[in-house]
Amino acid sequence: MAAKPAKERLTEAAFALFAERGYEQTTVDDITDRAGVGRTTFFRTFRTKEDVIFPDHEVLLGAIETRLAGSTDRTALIAVTEAARLVLRHYLAEGERAVTRYRLTRSVPALRDREIAGVQQYQRLFRRFLHGWMGGGADTALRAELMAGAVVSAHNHVLRRWLRGRSDDPEAEFDAAMTETVDLFNRSREDAGASIVVVRTSKDLDTVLPELHRLLGSG
Amino acid sequence: MAAKPAKERLTEAAFALFAERGYEQTTVDDITDRAGVGRTTFFRTFRTKEDVIFPDHEVLLGAIETRLAGSTDRTALIAVTEAARLVLRHYLAEGERAVTRYRLTRSVPALRDREIAGVQQYQRLFRRFLHGWMGGGADTALRAELMAGAVVSAHNHVLRRWLRGRSDDPEAEFDAAMTETVDLFNRSREDAGASIVVVRTSKDLDTVLPELHRLLGSG
Numbered sequence: 001m002a003a004k005p006a007k008e009r010l011t012e013a014a015f016a017l018f019a020e021r022g023y024e025q026t027t028v029d030d031i032t033d034r035a036g037v038g039r040t041t042f043f044r045t046f047r048t049k050e051d052v053i054f055p056d057h058e059v060l061l062g063a064i065e066t067r068l069a070g071s072t073d074r075t076a077l078i079a080v081t082e083a084a085r086l087v088l089r090h091y092l093a094e095g096e097r098a099v100t101r102y103r104l105t106r107s108v109p110a111l112r113d114r115e116i117a118g119v120q121q122y123q124r125l126f127r128r129f130l131h132g133w134m135g136g137g138a139d140t141a142l143r144a145e146l147m148a149g150a151v152v153s154a155h156n157h158v159l160r161r162w163l164r165g166r167s168d169d170p171e172a173e174f175d176a177a178m179t180e181t182v183d184l185f186n187r188s189r190e191d192a193g194a195s196i197v198v199v200r201t202s203k204d205l206d207t208v209l210p211e212l213h214r215l216l217g218s219g
Numbered sequence: 220m221a222a223k224p225a226k227e228r229l230t231e232a233a234f235a236l237f238a239e240r241g242y243e244q245t246t247v248d249d250i251t252d253r254a255g256v257g258r259t260t261f262f263r264t265f266r267t268k269e270d271v272i273f274p275d276h277e278v279l280l281g282a283i284e285t286r287l288a289g290s291t292d293r294t295a296l297i298a299v300t301e302a303a304r305l306v307l308r309h310y311l312a313e314g315e316r317a318v319t320r321y322r323l324t325r326s327v328p329a330l331r332d333r334e335i336a337g338v339q340q341y342q343r344l345f346r347r348f349l350h351g352w353m354g355g356g357a358d359t360a361l362r363a364e365l366m367a368g369a370v371v372s373a374h375n376h377v378l379r380r381w382l383r384g385r386s387d388d389p390e391a392e393f394d395a396a397m398t399e400t401v402d403l404f405n406r407s408r409e410d411a412g413a414s415i416v417v418v419r420t421s422k423d424l425d426t427v428l429p430e431l432h433r434l435l436g437s438g
Contacts, residue, residue, distance in 0.1 A: 113332040116339055142376045142396055146369050146403065153368040157361045177361055184365065187406055 007045050007055060009035040014052040015100055023108045050114045053101055057118055060087055064125055073133035077185065080126050080147070081178045084155040087122065088174055091159055102163040123152045147185055154181040226264050226274060228254040233271040234319055242327045269333045272320055276337055279306055283344055292352035296404065299345050299366070300397045303374040306341065307393055310378055321382040342371045366404055373400040 004012075013034035017026040028049055032042050046052050064083040071079030091098040105115045131144035154177040162170040223231075232253035236245040247268055251261050265271050283302040290298035310317040324334045350363035373396040381389040 113336045116335050117332045120335055142373060142399060145372050145376050146400065149368045149372040150365050153364050154361060157364050180361060181365065184403055 006035070006037045006041050010037055010042060010045060011052055011055045011097075014049075015097055018053075018104060019100060023104055023111065050111060053104060053111055054114070054118055056090065057121075060090055061121060061125065064122065068125065068129040071129075071133075076130055076133045077147070077151075077182045080130060080151050081182065083126070084122075084151050084178070085174060088155060088159055088170065092162070092170060099163055102160075119152060119156065123148050126151055143185075150181045150184060151178070154178055225254070225256045225260050229256055229261060229264060230271055230274045230316075233268075234316055237272075237323060238319060242323055242330065269330060272323060272330055273333070273337055275309065276340075279309055280340060280344065283341065287344070287348040290348075290352075295349055295352045296366070296401045299349060299370050300401065302345070303341075303370050303397070304393060307374060307378055307389065311381070311389060318382055321379075338371060338375065342367050345370055362404075369400045369403065370397070373397055 010031060014026070014031045017030055017034060021030075026049075028039065028042055031049075031052065032039050046055070051057075063086050067083045067086060068079055094101075105111045126148035127144050130147050131141060134140035134144055155174070158167065158170055158173045158177050161167040161173065167173050229250060233245070233250045236249055236253060240249075245268075247258065247261055250268075250271065251258050265274070270276075282305050286302045286305060287298055313320075324330045345367035346363050349366050350360060353359035353363055374393070377386065377389055377392045377396050380386040380392065386392050
């Protein structure tokens with residue numbers, strides 16, 4: 001069997017030590033000793049001890065950027081949804097390691113702050129692409145921000161349920177959550193050349209719909 | 220003139236020193252020396268040096284909670300909007316100090332992470348109340364999260380524009396941003412006892428609206 005790469009050995013050692021002794025009680029030297037890897041290699045691989053908790057963060061950011069860069073404004077919400085799915089699948093594939101990380105980020109303030117900052121990086125990336133696809137003007141900046149925030153919130157909502165052991169089918173929940181999210185924005189999109197008329201009525205719909213169609217239908 | 224409270228003296232001294240020497244180069248001792256206040260008082264007032272940057276964070280969280288606790292599900296989105304306005308007005312009233320903080324949070328990673336974590340606290344508070352007003356069930360959890368996230372994003376969008384000197388009338392921009400945000404969710408809410416009719420038309424609206432009102436209006 002080929003030796004595991006240093007990054008994987010360091011990550012495994014760190015997660016094992018954090019579970020055994022706690023995060024604060026584990027030093028970088030403890031991790032490198034356990035992994036059989038030098039201190040220099042550690043700091044070539046990770047900037048800080050906190051980073052070991054999120055070993056694939058940069059890789060995921062890169063994968064998201066690649067996915068988004070391959071899309072256009074015509075498929076903006078689908079592209080962002082699929083990019084968020086990359087993150088979800090990564091966590092699902094990690095399995096127990098993702099659950100351990102969740103426990104750690106909930107109990108160690110420095111790791112929680114680090115995680116929140118990481119989520120912000122995803123969100124900024126989504127916003128940048130969404131805003132670009134909308135033309136990048138000041139009039140669409142808020143909408144891009146709201147979309148990016150909603151997609152990230154929906155992703156985190158599903159991921160958190162799975163991490164807490166409350167979801168048997170996170171992929172299906174992700175589909176449902178993203179549908180709810182995308183609907184929010186699609187409903188409020190105006191098609192060029194047509195107005196969307198929203199009126200509220202307490203009248204019987206079957207009675208008024210034929211007249212409505214006559215009134216508004218293209219003809 | 221009465222002496223300023225220790226908290227205000229410490230905050231003033233800290234902001235002045237951060238501007239003069241930089242955040243990292245300023246120690247807690249530097250701050251207490253400049254403020255003429257003892258170290259013990261500093262740590263009774265703030266937990267860490269980072270906290271001096273956000274001296275009113277806990278006060279604002281408390282004010283938001285009080286505002287939300289006085290509301291009900293009938294006025295949920297208004298309550299959350301007004302609570303967010305409390306935060307905006309606080310920053311506007313701070314003036315130059317808010318701008319200095321913005322510069323610091325953009326250049327010092329520890330302060331940026333601290334700020335992001337603080338924003339998360341607002342968002343969790345909003346989510347908790349919104350979700351409670353919706354009944355607190357699993358079926359509304361995502362909607363509450365999306366609403367809370369959207370209100371916070373819209374607030375931050377306006378605040379950031381003002382901090383960058385790009386907004387002459389942040390209160391008016393806040394109104395517009397909140398209208399856009401609330402619309403997103405109101406459009407997808409179904410009123411009991413009334414149907415919402417959404418139809419698309421390319422006809423001239425001024426021409427068809429009187430007929431529409433006749434057709435659907437209560438009467």
